[in-house]
Amino acid sequence: MHISEGVLSVPVLVSGAILSAGGVFYGLKKMDNENVPKAALLTAAFFVAALVHVPLGPSSVHLTLNGILGLVLGWMVFPSVFVALFLQALLFQFGGFTTIGVNTLIMASPGLIVYYLLRGYIKSKNFYVVFTSGLIAGFLSILLSTLLLSLSLAISAPEHLGIAKVIMLSHVPVMFTEGIISAFCITFIKKVKPEIFEICQDSVL
Amino acid sequence: MHLEIFSEGNSLLHKVDPRIKLVTFIPIVFIIATTKDLITCTLALAVAGIFVAIAKLNIRKIAERIVMVNLFILLLWLFIPFSYTGHEIARIGALSISKEGVYSTTLITFKANAIFIFTITMLGTSRVFSLAHALLHLKVPVKLVYMFFFCYRYITLLHEEYERLIRAALIRGFKPKTNIHTYKTYAYLAGMLIVRSYERAERIYKAMLCRGFTGKFPIMIHFQLKNLDYMFVFSMMAVIIMLIMSEILLYT
Known part of the structure; x- marks a missing residue:
């Protein structure tokens, strides 16, 4: 989910860039040397997951999984998303370099919000609690990302309101598929490698 | 999965120092992204076209990418021309297409394509690892x-x-x-x-x-600026000045 070049207004681009830069630097501060390869390889895994197309009715959607990325990486989700978007812009020309700040914000901040909301529940031993938090993580991250995306389109020019609404509506089914997939994915990781959710161990606020 | 499809080549653009490319790329795309003038965008697109010729890239591969990028732009064409209020130039049923809407969508199309072609011809012609190395030099x-x-x-x-x-x-x-x-x-x-x-x-x-990692990778090969790099800087500066001038003169 990203906005292409040339669509957004300068104030939106600049404020997105400043906010994202703050997030990226704070995330890097929280990342010790040991976590650099982990964050990088998880980013690569999510980059690959974004190439996976899941059937949805007559069409298909690609996985985003930024909810899980946020739950695993906490603040480090900002540098991670930034790197992934940088590579996408460089290698596939998806999104772009001038919109990278806004797009990082759109993808990373829902992950961070999900992290603060659910990090306590994800540690639970109860299958249903973990499953439900996965469901919420997937659903909420797409919902918030789409909201932010539509908002940045609409703020840039009131004429974009129509297309922003269409993007919102068309992502409603995606929220559900993403929720279901995130839920199963998280319960799987909890079973196979629960340490993954201990990568960022900062004290609870 | 072959990712760096444009980095193989032997053209002048492939040889320019990646540090120089990054430093000149940023102002160029920033100007294109912020301009409100169609002629400035057209100029930028023309320069981008010249870059494709200099980089001697595979036209078919570029065309594939252009199609992909413009699929999203096509979506915008379905909405934005109808949502501006202004001089009506055509009408489909209850929907009116305005001159302002068409202008702004054309502007978006030109901007996106110009930036996209600059990305391929300037950054895409360097290897990702040498770009990473250049980023280190640029204090990232x-x-x-x-x-x-x-x-x-x-x-x-x-x-x-x-x-x-x-x-x-x-x-x-x-x-x-x-x-x-x-x-x-x-x-x-x-x-x-x-x-x-x-x-x-x-x-x-x-x-x-x-292997004794303490937080830094030792770098064995170092960049050295050549005459070609200085030439590239000067021509890019000329392009940047041209774009700024046209923006100032034409957009009033």
């Missing part, structure tokens, strides 16, 4: 560059892992449909990918420690 945080480096290094590998997993599923009769079973399968595939990436990261870090 070390950890961010290392993340970039590792991430790029392992994308292809993880993609192969994914293909092995999905092939194994398909051999066992997995047919993707819109149902819970399909979603569960994809979720477990993604989960497996995450688990493997985590385990691999642990091994990588141990291997780095074994």
Whole structure:
């Protein structure tokens, strides 16, 4: 989910860039040397997951999984998303370099919000609690990302309101598929490698 | 998965120092993204076209990318021309197409294409690893560059892992449909990918420690500016000045 070049207004681009830069630097501060390869390889895994197309009715959607990325990486989700978007812009020309700040914000901040909301529940031993938090993580991250995306389109020019609404509506089914997939994915990781959710161990606020 | 499809070549643009490319790329795309003038955009697009010729890139591969980028732009053409209020130039049923709407959508199209072609011809013609090296010289945080480096290094590998997993599923009769079973399968595939990436990261870090990693990679090869790089800087400065001038003179 990203906005292409040339669509957004300068104030939106600049404020997105400043906010994202703050997030990226704070995330890097929280990342010790040991976590650099982990964050990088998880980013690569999510980059690959974004190439996976899941059937949805007559069409298909690609996985985003930024909810899980946020739950695993906490603040480090900002540098991670930034790197992934940088590579996408460089290698596939998806999104772009001038919109990278806004797009990082759109993808990373829902992950961070999900992290603060659910990090306590994800540690639970109860299958249903973990499953439900996965469901919420997937659903909420797409919902918030789409909201932010539509908002940045609409703020840039009131004429974009129509297309922003269409993007919102068309992502409603995606929220559900993403929720279901995130839920199963998280319960799987909890079973196979629960340490993954201990990568960022900062004290609870 | 072959990712750097434009980095192989022997043209002048392939030879320019990646540090210089990054430093000149930023102002160029910034000007294009912020301009409100169609002629400035057209000029930028023309320069981008010249760059394609200089870089001697495979036209078919570029054309494929252009089509992909413009699919999204096509979506904008379905909405934005109708949503501006202004001089009506055509009418489809109850919808009126305004001059302002068409102008602004054309502007977006030109901007997106110009920036996209500059990305391919300037950054795409360097290897990702040499760009990472250049980013270090440009004082980008070390950890961010290392993340970039590792991430790029392992994308292809993880993609192969994914293909092995999905092939194994398909051999066992997995047919993707819109149902819970399909979603569960994809979720477990993604989960497996995450688990493997985590385990691999642990091994990588141990291997780095074994080789005496203390937080920095030693760099063995160094960049050196050549005459070509100075020439490139001057011509890019000329392009930047031209774009700024046209923006000031034409957009009033």
